[in-house]
Amino acid sequence: MTITLELPASKSSFNPKDIIAARVAEEVRSGMLVNLGIGLPSRVAGFLAGVEDVFFQAENGVIGLGARPPEGMEDPFLTDAGGGFVSAVPGAASIDSAISFALIRGGHLDMTVLGGLEVDSDGRLANWTVPGKMVPGMGGAMDLVAGARRVVVAMTHTAKGKPKIKETCSLPLTALRRVDLIVTEMAVIEPSDAGLILREVGPGQTVETVLAATDASLLIDEEPPEMSLRLLPIGIAKESPAP
Amino acid sequence: MTITLELPASKSSFNPKDIIAARVAEEVRSGMLVNLGIGLPSRVAGFLAGVEDVFFQAENGVIGLGARPPEGMEDPFLTDAGGGFVSAVPGAASIDSAISFALIRGGHLDMTVLGGLEVDSDGRLANWTVPGKMVPGMGGAMDLVAGARRVVVAMTHTAKGKPKIKETCSLPLTALRRVDLIVTEMAVIEPSDAGLILREVGPGQTVETVLAATDASLLIDEEPPEMSLRLLPIGIAKESPAP
Amino acid sequence: MKNALKPEAAAALIADGATVMIGGFMGVGSPHRLIDALVDRAPKNLTIIANDTAQPGVGIGKLITAGIVQTLITSHIGLNPETQAKMISGEIAVELSPQGTLVERIRAGGSGLGGVLTQTGLGTPVEDGKQIIAINGVDYLLETPLRADFALIAANEADYVGNLNYALTAHNFNPIMALAADTVIAEAQTIVPVGVIPPDGVKTPGVLVSHVLERAA
Amino acid sequence: MKNALKPEAAAALIADGATVMIGGFMGVGSPHRLIDALVDRAPKNLTIIANDTAQPGVGIGKLITAGIVQTLITSHIGLNPETQAKMISGEIAVELSPQGTLVERIRAGGSGLGGVLTQTGLGTPVEDGKQIIAINGVDYLLETPLRADFALIAANEADYVGNLNYALTAHNFNPIMALAADTVIAEAQTIVPVGVIPPDGVKTPGVLVSHVLERAA
Numbered sequence: 001m002t003i004t005l006e007l008p009a010s011k012s013s014f015n016p017k018d019i020i021a022a023r024v025a026e027e028v029r030s031g032m033l034v035n036l037g038i039g040l041p042s043r044v045a046g047f048l049a050g051v052e053d054v055f056f057q058a059e060n061g062v063i064g065l066g067a068r069p070p071e072g073m074e075d076p077f078l079t080d081a082g083g084g085f086v087s088a089v090p091g092a093a094s095i096d097s098a099i100s101f102a103l104i105r106g107g108h109l110d111m112t113v114l115g116g117l118e119v120d121s122d123g124r125l126a127n128w129t130v131p132g133k134m135v136p137g138m139g140g141a142m143d144l145v146a147g148a149r150r151v152v153v154a155m156t157h158t159a160k161g162k163p164k165i166k167e168t169c170s171l172p173l174t175a176l177r178r179v180d181l182i183v184t185e186m187a188v189i190e191p192s193d194a195g196l197i198l199r200e201v202g203p204g205q206t207v208e209t210v211l212a213a214t215d216a217s218l219l220i221d222e223e224p225p226e227m228s229l230r231l232l233p234i235g236i237a238k239e240s241p242a243p
Numbered sequence: 244m245t246i247t248l249e250l251p252a253s254k255s256s257f258n259p260k261d262i263i264a265a266r267v268a269e270e271v272r273s274g275m276l277v278n279l280g281i282g283l284p285s286r287v288a289g290f291l292a293g294v295e296d297v298f299f300q301a302e303n304g305v306i307g308l309g310a311r312p313p314e315g316m317e318d319p320f321l322t323d324a325g326g327g328f329v330s331a332v333p334g335a336a337s338i339d340s341a342i343s344f345a346l347i348r349g350g351h352l353d354m355t356v357l358g359g360l361e362v363d364s365d366g367r368l369a370n371w372t373v374p375g376k377m378v379p380g381m382g383g384a385m386d387l388v389a390g391a392r393r394v395v396v397a398m399t400h401t402a403k404g405k406p407k408i409k410e411t412c413s414l415p416l417t418a419l420r421r422v423d424l425i426v427t428e429m430a431v432i433e434p435s436d437a438g439l440i441l442r443e444v445g446p447g448q449t450v451e452t453v454l455a456a457t458d459a460s461l462l463i464d465e466e467p468p469e470m471s472l473r474l475l476p477i478g479i480a481k482e483s484p485a486p
Numbered sequence: 487m488k489n490a491l492k493p494e495a496a497a498a499l500i501a502d503g504a505t506v507m508i509g510g511f512m513g514v515g516s517p518h519r520l521i522d523a524l525v526d527r528a529p530k531n532l533t534i535i536a537n538d539t540a541q542p543g544v545g546i547g548k549l550i551t552a553g554i555v556q557t558l559i560t561s562h563i564g565l566n567p568e569t570q571a572k573m574i575s576g577e578i579a580v581e582l583s584p585q586g587t588l589v590e591r592i593r594a595g596g597s598g599l600g601g602v603l604t605q606t607g608l609g610t611p612v613e614d615g616k617q618i619i620a621i622n623g624v625d626y627l628l629e630t631p632l633r634a635d636f637a638l639i640a641a642n643e644a645d646y647v648g649n650l651n652y653a654l655t656a657h658n659f660n661p662i663m664a665l666a667a668d669t670v671i672a673e674a675q676t677i678v679p680v681g682v683i684p685p686d687g688v689k690t691p692g693v694l695v696s697h698v699l700e701r702a703a
Numbered sequence: 704m705k706n707a708l709k710p711e712a713a714a715a716l717i718a719d720g721a722t723v724m725i726g727g728f729m730g731v732g733s734p735h736r737l738i739d740a741l742v743d744r745a746p747k748n749l750t751i752i753a754n755d756t757a758q759p760g761v762g763i764g765k766l767i768t769a770g771i772v773q774t775l776i777t778s779h780i781g782l783n784p785e786t787q788a789k790m791i792s793g794e795i796a797v798e799l800s801p802q803g804t805l806v807e808r809i810r811a812g813g814s815g816l817g818g819v820l821t822q823t824g825l826g827t828p829v830e831d832g833k834q835i836i837a838i839n840g841v842d843y844l845l846e847t848p849l850r851a852d853f854a855l856i857a858a859n860e861a862d863y864v865g866n867l868n869y870a871l872t873a874h875n876f877n878p879i880m881a882l883a884a885d886t887v888i889a890e891a892q893t894i895v896p897v898g899v900i901p902p903d904g905v906k907t908p909g910v911l912v913s914h915v916l917e918r919a920a
Binding site for chain 4 (some may be wrong): 533542590597598599600601603604605619621622624626628630642651652653654685686687
């Protein structure tokens with residue numbers, strides 16, 4: 001099953017990844033220090049509105065990461081953890097890698113948003129290697145999952161039609177620590193002592209479509225509401241047809 | 244036995260402590276990073292001449308400690324480890340306590356000069372407490388002895404007539420590490436695997452006077468020469484009569 | 487953006503029995519207005535973590551005199567006879583930690599590390615009751631991390647978001663303690679607009695600072 | 704006072720089989736002229752300790768291409784397929800260390816600490832073959848310190864006595880590696896007279912720096 005949202009041509013940027021990013025953005029509160037992983041998680045910054053005093057940290061050494069600078073004003077000594085040019089907001093601070101990871105591992109990071117390859121029924125994440133295929137190294141991922149106060153996994157619900165939320169991960173774990181929230185384009189899921197709780201369903205989704213795309217048991221208290229997407233421009237989320 | 248040097252009135256500053264400081268100064272080489280303990284060791288800085296590029300470190304956080312500033316120009320935020328006003332030389336660096344002790348414990352300090360209460364026949368120093376009498380805390384002393392590349396003990400040979408170099412320390416040790424050199428007004432002694440080697444005798448001293456003031460065996464290769472004191476103004480050391 | 491806190495409001499946060507880290511080395515780089523406010527409020531049975539207790543009447547020495555310290559974790563009390571007397575009389579329980587070990591224990595507490603492995607203190611009374619771990623045939627003492635409810639730190643400049651820098655030997659324990667407490671209160675010599683401290687000049691990022699003390703009158 | 708070293712003279716110090724730490728994060732804050740000189744000299748069988756190997760043709764990636772790396776201790780090789788291929792073929796032995804663990808291991812090596820006690824890596828392949836130590840009932844992985852024969856670091860400004868500062872995200876591993884090698888060679892964007900970097904602006908004291916690379920032509 002591949003998820004494709006048929007969006008109005010004029011809003012073609014609203015793909016599943018934007019739904020995920022917009023929903024994750026709801027988790028960001030004023031005053032937080034947040035680390036956004038490269039790739040999908042980095043989109044979250046684009047959906048924040050009305051949230052003040054949020055500082056983004058990049059583990060390579062800046063607190064107060066800002067948007068890409070104007071053309072021609074890029075600084076080769078100011079990049080994000082993916083090596084892309086960024087700017088710094090007023091009040092930013094440069095830090096070395098030791099302090100950067102002291103912040104990450106010492107519980108000073110209020111939230112990290114990370115991509116995921118798999119999450120198991122205990123809410124444990126695998127996101128750093130596919131043995132025999134992808135050997136990227138863990139970079140800061142293991143530190144972020146072990147140390148951040150709140151870990152949010154932002155990922156598509158399935159990959160090539162196969163569920164990424166599974167009873168047991170087939171890939172090596174990133175950490176023993178249970179993540180705090182999983183946000184996909186189909187669902188918001190909260191791992192707990194009792195298991196994975198289905199908290200919200202994505203636009204156009206039902207409990208049944210989510211269960212069909214998930215390879216782990218999900219706990220359902222009441223009928224889960226549709227995902228809050230107030231940070232997507234009004235109407236767009238509603239217009240998105242079901243897959 | 245109390246050591247008293249009868250010095251010419253005009254040179255009254257040349258007491259035993261200055262002899263010790265002048266001899267220790269001979270150990271300082273160009274390019275070294277040196278920590279001088281408070282009290283007697285701090286006098287060493289006054290006897291350096293012709294030695295370039297030496298940086299003095301104070302464990303409270305400055306590399307490039309300089310002399311006391313001109314009257315009225317003292318900075319309450321620039322002091323030595325004893326809390327006394329100091330200046331900073333050109334090229335000085337401010338550091339926090341974590342970096343300060345990373346330097347001390349990581350083997351980056353070429354030499355530390357420390358006062359001593361006792362040294363045993365294995366060359367181990369006791370200098371931080373007299374149980375029941377003096378409870379100062381060890382401050383940075385244990386770190387300095389454990390971590391500096393070269394530890395020089397600068398102390399008077401006896402205290403109230405009693406030897407401070409003893410077969411076994413009666414006071415709690417500062418560290419297990421053998422110090423590299425002991426400089427007193429009576430002798431220069433080098434601890435080694437084989438024991439304490441008497442390398443030099445002080446002005447007016449003989450092997451016999453040193454042995455009489457020492458409560459540990461001393462190894463003597465050849466007749467030890469008189470202490471080199473070229474950093475004391477010429478003639479003064481020679482004028483100093485024996486006790 | 488931080489709200490400036492009055493000294494008495496800062497002290498009011500600190501309840502009886504709290505564990506409080508305080509920056510400074512012999513009073514240099516200590517948060518003196520916060521200390522004075524704490525003496526006025528006089529919460530009971532504090533645990534103080536600090537390099538030293540300065541001298542009677544100076545810096546942390548004032549807290550010793552005020553009789554509000556129950557436990558003290560420190561590296562040096564040699565210049566404060568009052569602390570020594572209260573230690574000997576049993577009024578204050580003093581844990582002496584070598585200075586380098588003390589700062590690393592605080593850094594470990596603030597950095598999520600399980601402990602500090604050091605040779606400092608081996609073969610001395612410091613090792614009593616502690617675990618010794620052999621690593622590649624060499625012995626190290628395992629020293630445990632330190633954290634506190636509050637860190638009261640002194641800075642040179644603070645900006646409106648709490649970024650801090652420090653001057654000369656007034657750095658000492660301040661930047662490290664900023665990592666290791668639930669609530670960090672910074673007392674700066676001056677408070678400047680955002681941007682006055684450039685990113686490369688920030689030594690403690692504002693995200694670590696809970697409150698900035700209001701400017702001195 | 705340091706003597707300025709030419710890149711080829713710096714590279715000439717580095718013999719076959721040396722262990723070399725190199726600063727930088729995806730090439731940002733790497734000592735590029737030193738790396739080029741090292742490629743030219745081509746000592747054999749180096750052990751490289753670095754956060755990553757950037758990309759082919761960029762920074763440390765050039766050393767991978769040159770075939771002079773035998774062992775690599777790093778946190779990330781994901782953007783350099785050449786490093787991955789050489790790892791899989793067995794040409795390069797790669798030890799992957801989580802980034803925070805890697806920097807703490809280097810800091811421990813440079814600070815005289817016996818190891819790093821961390822929860823990062825527990826329950827993952829990172830823990831294989833390592834000691835797990837329970838402290839107050841919580842498990843920590845014991846990671847060993849790292850040191851090197853050489854640290855090649857990049858700075859923003861150097862002064863004549865070797866004091867260094869860094870710019871923005873070009874700090875990364877550089878200040879930490881300056882602690883952990885027998886010989887530290889610093890490549891700066893500019894070299895300035897003593898005093899231009901004020902004491903409070905020094906991030907690596909010159910006493911840690913063995914050589915400053917001569918200014919770029």
